[in-house]
Amino acid sequence: MLPPHRQTSYQGAMNLRRLDLNLLVALDALLRTRHVTRAAQLVGIGQPGMSAALTRLRRMFGDDLLVKQGMEMVPTSRALELEPEVRRILHDVDCLITESPQFDPATSRRTFRLRLSDLLAFLLLPGTMRRLGAEAPGVTLEVAHFSPEATVEALERNEVELAASTKLKVPKSIESSLLFEDRVVCLHRRDHPKARRMRDIDVFLSLRQIRVSQSPLDDRFADRQLAQMGRRRAVALTLPHWLAVPEIVASSDLVAVMPMSIARRVARDRRVALASPPFENPAFAWALYWHRRHNSDHAHQWLRRLISDASADLKSGAAGVDLSRK
Incomplete structure (x- = not known):
C-alpha cells in the first residue's frame, strides 16, 4: 500500500x-x-x-x-x-506547443501579456506596434494595468510577462532594465492666477491639485518627495490614469505633477504651461520588469529589445521644452 x-x-x-x-x-x-x-x-x-x-x-x-x-x-x-489562472494555463500550454527554442518572430503566433499604464501605452505602443507589424505580424499583445503592488504579484504569478513602470519594489526574482530617463514637472493652466509663483513651495502646496495614483500606497512622482520634506499637498482629485489630466488642468485652477515625457506633448496645447516643481529629486527612470523565469526565453528577449528600441526616441527626456521659471 x-x-x-x-x-x-x-x-x-x-x-x-x-x-x-x-x-x-x-x-x-x-x-x-x-x-x-x-x-x-x-x-x-x-x-x-x-x-x-x-x-x-x-x-x-x-x-x-x-x-x-x-x-x-x-x-x-x-x-x-x-x-486569470485559466488564461495563464492556456497561454503556457500554447507556448509549450507552438514555440521552439529558436524563436522566429516572422512566423510566430505567440501572444504576450504586458502591464502598461495609459501613459506608457500612449508613449510606447505606437513605436512597438509599428515594429511588430514589420518584424512579427503574427505576434499579438494583451495589455493590462495594475497598481505597483499588483504588478509585482502579476509578474510573480506569470499573469503578465513584462511590465513597464517605475520605482517598483521588487524581490530578487524580478529582473529589470532601463527604458528611458524622465522627470516630473508641474502642469498648470497658462493663465492661472498663481502661474508666476508656482515654484514657491508654500504657494504650490496651497493650490488644489490632481493626484494620479494606482493604489493608496502609490506615492511616486510627488508625494514621496514632499513627505521627506515633512509637507503634503492639497489633493482635490485622485485619478487612476494620466490622459484626462491635461484637459482638467486646462479647464480649471487645479494643478498637477506629471512626467515630462507626456507633459511636453500636451504642452503643445497653448492652454497649459509647464513649470519646474518646487521640490528636489524630480528625476526618475522608466524600466522594464520581468520574472527571471523568462531570462532564457528567446521570444521574451526579442520583445524586450523591441520595446527598448521603441523607447529610443523618448530618452531625450525634456529636450526642446522650456519650463517657466518666473
Whole structure:
C-alpha cells in the first residue's frame, strides 16, 4: 500500500488525467464572451457542444460558473477567481506547443501579456506596434494595468510577462532594465492666477491639485518627495490614469505633477504651461520588469529589445521644452 503522501500525489495525477484541456478552452471562451452561442463561435463548435461543456465544467468545479442575466451570462465569484489562472494555463500550454527554442518572430503566433499604464501605452505602443507589424505580424499583445503592488504579484504569478513602470519594489526574482530617463514637472493652466509663483513651495502646496495614483500606497512622482520634506499637498482629485489630466488642468485652477515625457506633448496645447516643481529629486527612470523565469526565453528577449528600441526616441527626456521659471 502506498504511503499517505504518495497516495495524495497519485490521486492528483489520476484527477489530472481525467481533465479534458478543451474544457479550459471552453471556459476561457465563455468568460470572454459571457454568452454560450458566441463562445461556441469563438471556439469553432456548435452551441449544443458548448452547452455540454458548460455542464461538465459546472460539475468539475462544483459551481454554476456563469448564471443567466438578461441576454447574457454573469460569472460567479468562483469563475472570476478562475479566469486569470485559466488564461495563464492556456497561454503556457500554447507556448509549450507552438514555440521552439529558436524563436522566429516572422512566423510566430505567440501572444504576450504586458502591464502598461495609459501613459506608457500612449508613449510606447505606437513605436512597438509599428515594429511588430514589420518584424512579427503574427505576434499579438494583451495589455493590462495594475497598481505597483499588483504588478509585482502579476509578474510573480506569470499573469503578465513584462511590465513597464517605475520605482517598483521588487524581490530578487524580478529582473529589470532601463527604458528611458524622465522627470516630473508641474502642469498648470497658462493663465492661472498663481502661474508666476508656482515654484514657491508654500504657494504650490496651497493650490488644489490632481493626484494620479494606482493604489493608496502609490506615492511616486510627488508625494514621496514632499513627505521627506515633512509637507503634503492639497489633493482635490485622485485619478487612476494620466490622459484626462491635461484637459482638467486646462479647464480649471487645479494643478498637477506629471512626467515630462507626456507633459511636453500636451504642452503643445497653448492652454497649459509647464513649470519646474518646487521640490528636489524630480528625476526618475522608466524600466522594464520581468520574472527571471523568462531570462532564457528567446521570444521574451526579442520583445524586450523591441520595446527598448521603441523607447529610443523618448530618452531625450525634456529636450526642446522650456519650463517657466518666473
